[in-house]
Amino acid sequence: MTVIRVLVADDQPVVLRGFTAVLAAQPDMAVVGAAADGAQAVRLAQAERPDVAVLDVRMPGVNGIEAARAVTGLGVRALMITTFDLDAYVYDALLAGASGFLLKDVRAGDLAEAVRIVARGEALLAPTVTRRLIAEFTRRRAAPPLPSLTPRESEVLRLIARGLSNAEIAETLVVSEHTVKTHVARLLAKLGLRDRTQAVIHAYETGLVRIGEADGP
Template sequence: MADAQVTRIVLADDHPVVRSGLVALLETLPGIEVVGQAGDGEAAVREVALTRPDVVVMDLRMPRLDGVEATRRIVADYPDVAVLVLTMFDEDALVADALAAGARGYLLKGAEQHEIERAIRAVAAGGAIFSRDVASRVLRRVTPEPTARPLPQLTPRERDVADLIAAGLSNTAISERLTLAPKTVGNHVSAIFLKLGVATRAEAIVRAREAGMGGRT
């Protein structure tokens, strides 16, 4: 990203009044700059391609392309861009879909200004954060589609990283093995911990090995 001191934001919401309110809110926060806005998922993907922000604040129910699919495309093409969901909806399935698509955070509209600021700064730094209303459900259950793949709640790249974690590799070694930036590896590790419901690398290794991972050399 261009300036390490400024967190650059793209806002994606199909309601202009909501976008205007978020812009007004974010402009009061130091070190945060809104560099793009989008009224639907396709526009959000384009804005990310044009501006390469640090964070996308993403609604989920939008026309043309919904926020879940937009998140999936953004995370696949720009893994250093963190997606923070800000929506009215807290259904378990929708939370699970957004998380599986690669979202780093999930807040409900109506969150206080300090909650939104804290969430933006957390996901920009590679962390993951969820509103109190949905956090316990996220940690307790991520509902994947039926599949024979190990740890199916992880994205394909997260499974690559988890496999190497299970094999005992450090983040630096994983970065070199997969030709990824160290920050990108750190972001994947944070997401893996969240999705597996673990707090330490040792616990992640156990979970991954129980799923049959760690056979890489």
């Protein structure tokens, strides 16, 4: 069994202890560090090289956004935690390389599953709050035009922006999941993007997907 190495950072001691206990109790996870602020999180990430860093967005000194930028630069995947479901800082965290975010009132099982999703290299896009946040804040940003995608790649990107998994996209397009993975890999390479989260942001920024479309059927 592959063990996911996890780092947790939060400036609220109760939250830090709670998240650490939940993740340490998972049979497929090992908590390799617990940090009280962003600076400590970065130091621990440099020393321990975890697979996933669970980072509070708002921390004193080095905040979660700066910490996310630093740890993702080390090859560590970042999962952001926030108290607010429409926090402007979260959008900046996604641009900094984070793979998604959760609210602090997340249930223990959902927290653990979110870490597994991010560790697999996927983006945490399923909650409607994520799509709503991305839609809200990408309205205010400009981006260069999309490079030339094939019609099928554009279609796959639209479905990614709706929060569909590879299996769901395959079912929608009536193709194999392997074919979908190939399309996803190619469009990420063409767009120069890290993962599905950045692909969703890019889809909104370039107008390929417009506000409200991602919540459609």
